[in-house]
Amino acid sequence: MKLSIQKSIYKTLALATAGILISSSCSEDWLEPKPLSFYAPENTYNEASGLWGAMVACERNLRHEVTGDGPPILTEHIFSEVAVEGTTDKSGPAQDLNLLITPDANLNSTNTNRIGWYWYEGFKGIKYANVVVSRIDDPTDYESEAERNHILGTAYFHRAMRYYRLTQQFGDVPLILEEITQPKLDFYSTDREVILRKMKEDLEWAEEWVPAEMDRGRVPKGAVQHLLTKVNLALGEFDDAIASASRLIDGGNHALMTERFGATGNDDSKNIIWDLHRPENKSLNENREAILMVMDRIDTDGNSGGMTSMRQGVPFWGNNINTPNGNKGTSDKNNIAIDQVTEFGRGIGRLRGTWYHQSMIWDDDKDLRHAPGNWMDMEDLVYNNPGINGSDNYYGQNLEFRNADNIVLVSDTIRSWFSWPHYKLYIPDPQRTQPQGGHSDWYIFRLAETYLLRAEAYYWKDDLAKAAADVNAVRTRAKCDPYTAADINIGTILDERARELYYEEPRKTELTRMSYLFAKTGKTAYNGKSYNEESFSENNFFYDRIMEKTDYYNKGVFTKHGDTYTMSPYHVLWPIPANAINSNTQGQINQNKGYAGFENNVPVLTTIEEPTE
Template sequence: MNFGMVINMKTIKNLVRRVPIFLLIISLVSCVDLDPEPLSFFAPENTFMDKEGLDALLITSRKQIKWEWFGDAFNAGYCETPLVYEYAWSDLSVIGAPEVKEIHNLETQLTPNTNMALHLRYWDLAWNGIKYANTVISRVPKSSITNEEDKNQLLAEGYFHRAYWYYLLVHQWGDVPLILEEVAEPKLDFNTASRMNILQQMKSDMEFAVKWLPVNVKRGCVNRAAGEHLLAKIYLSTGDFQLAVEATTRCINDYGLHLMRERFGVNASNPNLDVFNDLFQEDNISATENKEAIFVVQERYGIEGNVAPKGSNRMRNFVPYWCNGAAVKTPDGKNGTTYDAGLYDGYELVEELGRGIAKIRPTNYGQYELWNHCGDDLRHNENNWYDISRLTYNRPASKGGSETYFGKPVERKFVSDTMRCYFSFPTVKVLIYKDDLNKGKTPTGGFTDQYVFRLAETYLMRAEANYWLGNIPAATADVNEIRKRAKAPELFTVSLDDILDERARELYIEEHRKVELTRIAFLKAQLGKDGYSLQNFSEKNWYYDRIMEKNNFFASQYFYSTNAFIMKPYHVLWPVPLTAITSNTQGRINQNIGYFGAEDNIPVE
């Protein structure tokens, strides 16, 4: 973010004059039914000063969250969402793509002036999200609204959006500026605030918000249960573990939610599928019968307000580059696979898997260790998980393939690039079958809704809070609720590792994995657990130690293409963009320790 960027009345008037852009902003369908209708338009003179105008700005705030899950960066030559970086530098995955466009060696490639990594999009997304939220928060008291309940509900959702983005910022970057008001004129004197002071402010805001957020809303909007869920995350961050138990318990018990244990939705009559598969069918995520969804974001084909021209690219990003025939050879030396949409024979595999490029590929922990002794876990059955041993040669002899091996299983020893082209993955989280845009073409993803908060995570947050409180039986009971639904063997007792393992199995591409690991690293340092301390957090922290334990690529400094996967302890926090520091000429935005510029830091409050 350029901290000089502001929303003021002149900007608003300019937006109004630029009709196409303005209509895009105020008619976003970020909160829709299964049969959505466009929102109404509002008169410019009322915009952001009456209830309708402020509601429109909250719609923009909801859209801002959609960019995490569906947004792409085609203009920059990329085609992934920012969320991939929550997995690329975690225990579960690494970047699979070549280092020409991506970062393998964080020590040399991830710097304050790095411009090639889309993790920096989180910086822009977060500050714009905070900007929109602060505009609502600042304008409600000045508005023409007289109904106090309406005012408080608007404030409550404004607080929700601001807290949502600050929760991510303080676990991606740590200490950052704390901005609590609309910035109505150019400002160049921002100063860094401490992560804990920011979290305490967000805690206070969200305690107000959960009293005023509406209980019942359309899917895609923010309800009170979502507020409780976010408040619990903040309580976990501040170490208020009993309050986290209470917030998660209210979320679980008080708002008509429950885990989906029985078949439901569009495929309920198909006996070959299961309830976990039902949860992720595109038409089921926002269905009213789905009582597990707390907060979802929605992208629908042909509906105004979408943020990406082709919907989600997760199929492209998380599926192996199986169709690279030059790397996937047959035993008789022919190119074995293809994504050519013009083929008839063999195209079924393209329709099933799409054209993956392995932007993200799993670690041994994510691909194998998590599933050891999992029994009949639904999350690892053929409905929901694609074991790469199922991959077959699909290039016909007429296109240079092998007549002998066509349709037979790919043999791993003839795959020259197993890093990108040969690994297993969770189909239920990655594949999108309702692809209205790419029918008959090469699928890369498609339009679907996406969980942001789901009740399964609420149970696992309560389990973690009880773990920190020393109430292991209660923590075990909550983990087992999730495992029972998945038909996995129940556990006798749980550790923190068990809870994190369960999050990985249940919440892949739903949770912010890097953020949650960093939050726990801060917690261990705050509590002085296991020899960790805030005083030397960038030199010794639990996040780095876990990556070295679970991520075989970073732990072994695995060499791929032309460089190695290297991480150091200070990479627990990302570098503040150099432009944000240098353009802030009248204040001081600190750099994180380990990156150049940190020598000029000043103490924060």
Template sequence: MKVYRYIIMVGILFLAGACDEDILDETPLDFLSPENSFTTPEDIEAALFLNYDNIRNFYDGKYFTTGHLHSATDLAMSSRGTAIPLLEDYTIDLNPTSFFVANYWNAMYSIIFNTNVILGRLDGIDYDSEDERTRHKAEASFFRGYAYRCLVNLYGGVPIVLDEISSPKRDFVRDTKEATVAQAISDLEFAAENLPNVSEIPSQDEGRLVNAAALHTLAELYITSGDLDKSIAAASAVIDDPNISLMTTRFGNRATDDGDPYWDLFQRNNQNRASGNTEGIYVIQTETNVPGGSTVENFTAGLSYERNYGPLYFVLKDPDGEDIFLGPTTQAGGRPVGFIRPTPYFTHTIWGNGNFDVDVRNHERNIQRDWMVDNPGSAYFGQNISDLPQSWFDGLSAQDTLRDFFPNVTKITTKNDHPADAILDATTGELSPLAGKTHTDWYLMRVAETYLLRAEAYLAQGNTGLAAADINMLRNRAGAIPVAEGDVDIDYILDERLRELNWEEQRRMTLSRLNLLFERTVMANPTAGPTIQPFNNLFPIPFREIETNTETVLEQNPGYN
């Protein structure tokens, strides 16, 4: 035993004398780590692409991801009740252990942590071009600022983390809402100053960040911080950019079809500038059957708005009990399965005051309300559903009207233009059982929303005339009745956002940002309205984050303790 003790003591003394920092600072050679994964500009580029992918996954149109940004608001409601885990009853579905509460938190902090590694290691890498280094910094800064913007809108003040975390940390402390907004602004101001103009992006880089995306986001954040002049200036910098403008004439794929410029915005291959589109600011990219894009064979990969947000129309029966449809077809609107549906407030109320039949955003080609019976075995073959006997409508069940038969916003699908791989029978247009993807790129930001943000800032300053002028830029494009200056208030702007953006908007974030989620949901959502409470304006902090933060208290939002 004495010998072993002697050997151990010698070993300890040797190690004590060998505690030189250079020796202990090991660089892994046989596995990937931050030390050997970020050594070239190409490595930084790959890490940035992960952030682009994270944003795409965050807004991928699935009911269990994007769906909770829409459902249980004034825009949308669950169409399957308790059959799926979708937020509908606030008293039951929203609590600190709700899976989507943790998912959104984790998604945004994944972007933040990845960005912190990029920013922490970027200056130690040799670049041939300092312009490229600066652009990488600007892209990374945008993503971190955007992530904090999402977090503050959903949760309020959150822990601000600006450095790479390389060891377990259990003492996170929440920063204030004001500090979180200020951090987002700081990151995005750097991005706005250093990202390229949209005119400088080559066609092969469509979808990469431009300074207008940072300015657009700043226009929103400055409203939150109360810097209204800065908000107007940021929005104006986007609106006045000669390379960015509303699309007011026909363009792109299917420009010769019956349609309108608003409809053109959402047709296949029309979202990027190569199509002539000058309206997009940040367009989420996806390609069909391309690695990393969307696949027909796997309905969990890619954008899935068609599948999740459209009605399950093809199960409807005619008055005689026969199938109304041959099946899901490209001409009828794809292969949706009806997880989320719009509220009656969106599909009917907001189109009142003489606008229902004149606003092209409510035209049948943009919001489909009728279908043709295409099953030759039905006695009603060739007729529109709207022409069926009133007794058929009277006999529709709650499931029929909630899940199977409701107005369908057609921007989520590609009617008469699905990829060949998605079509089972080219003669009838019937789609594959695994179809349901949205086979277009998707707008995260377009200048139409920038006008509405500037209108919101003008309204907050009391300048309803300029607010009305900005709103009417969209209404004139849509052929709608212009809004009068005296009719502009925040509810009108929120209604206009529904008319213009609907599924493009992260509606929950908008309403939470304005502290109007409770009021608007009570007013407009017949299922969630009776259950929501004022404190539900914010999500709770995820239970796991609080429980594992053992070295200090991570405060919960009021109402969820």
């Protein structure tokens, strides 16, 4: 199907299934009669290709989490221990969370945060998937039952993926299992475990019917198994999590990449970690580690501006840094004698790695992920401002943080001085004179994470030897010494995730999922504390972990603009956007504890009313 036709299908989907959860305003123009479109649902979905078009819409929306300026994935990292919001020249970015993260705040802007994006786009993905689920028997051109079930299984995957994320980001949310064909104002929140159990049921069915081999960008069986493992973990069903992860790891279709490969495989100055994250290598058939990808190419119709990963996650090194002689030391121009911007990008320091991510987790000097060339420290850059060439003897020399008098040479240490994973964020950007991070396919699921998920399941079962073996599969690939069973706790697993999955994993989602499990099981964490579900919003592992590891929220750090970094335990769950609650006039979407509106909550639904035929 051509992309132009796909665009028309997107428009049809938006019209056919508009509901209050995905609208920011209401009007009565839907009452006006309109001519029947060629792309009306009854014409579009009577063929299998029309239903696949709805799946293309789901795939497209996955891409938007990691592309464009201020992509939503940053918010997932900022609400964790690995990074903070580094924009320091204005109020509004997610720094003073106690003040700024409220239900009626701007929750969907590159200048604030993208919490609202996850809410509305999550339900958009559910909408597209539900179109397929509700209309699965409309087409008359299926070649076989297997084709019909493959499409349905793919829809189940996309719906389950959105609900997995929403239930870890927001907790109890409305459960919608069928296409909405007219305005609806009576949604109610459903218990998150009820939702997850339904998603597990759907994924177990989908696993049988989704093929193991699919084109890159489409959903293969391995993606279903990977997501099922996450859902099993979220439910506390650890044996099932081990089983689903093992079916993927041992299935023969995927394997960790341990040998050099791809277009960069013969570059002796690089290593396997570099190969794994090169844009030209990610979607190669020989890259067996890739499970689920989003596709982003320069010539893609309706492309979203590229990854911008260098703009987001690289320091604002082109400004705020002086030489020891007091002169402006750096320049992010590309038409100068020492061009650093082409390789490292024009960073603005929006995603500012914490000391935990920069230093605390690196416990082995041999780690390829932290090796020169893959990892960048500020001292690896040089003073390159052409205005000081010939007048300042530090021109061309490596950057220094302090001068001989112990005076800090950086006027904004939050935004302009920190280390970063160059191998992960470097995306060539030929379309911009000051590169920000160009177009690249991106990992959504990768087998390295599957190993770490299985390791976590073994941890919850106190089988620390097997947990260590799975962590070590990832760790030794990076040339680190292996851990022993005695080394393993949830902290070492989180550390390995931070080393391996920075700017890939939805960090807040996974940290909240683990926090729910500590509350559900009562298991004592490595910090000596235990937790319970009754006081989840006041006392949880999420908050304690961030306070333990971060060097911002726990120390009263303030920005150049004067905003102080704050966080509270209730941030373990994000606020439900006020508009979603207020517009739902005939029902009740509950608000999370700690936010205004919580006092209006009603008991959540604990049973599922199956869609009617």
